[in-house]
Amino acid sequence: MxxxxxxxxxxxxxxxxxxxxxxxxxxxxxxxxxxxxxxxxxxxxxxxxVTSNELGKAIDAFNRSIDAVFAKLERIEGKLDTKADK
Missing domain, CATH: 1.20.5 (Single alpha-helices involved in coiled-coils or other helix-helix interfaces)
Incomplete structure (x- = not known):
């Protein structure tokens, strides 16, 4: 047993x-x-x-491009304001 x-x-x-x-x-x-x-x-x-560093660089480049567009628009507006035959 x-x-x-x-x-x-x-x-x-x-x-x-x-x-x-x-x-x-x-x-x-x-x-x-x-x-x-x-x-x-x-x-x-x-x-x-994309990494956050690369994204930051891309956003900075985009912001610079938009600033350049607005600067050109302001120059065009200035030329239209000084135009003699308004």
Missing amino acids: DGTVLYIGGAIATAFGTVAWWAVRSVHARQNDFEKDLAAYKLHVAETY
Whole structure:
């Protein structure tokens, strides 16, 4: 009878260990998949989207262009105001 209890206990321990091993392996595999997906997403973002420094430079260039347009419009307005045959 003592041997039977040991065999049953060993079988239960083995079954529990197998289930625990399977669960840990499954979680580890999902974590690796998540890390790969995250790395791919980071690469996509780095390749696709503009950095804040580049965006700031582009906005500054756009603002300078708009200022130049308004300066030309003011010069045209000044010339029209001084025109003799209004």
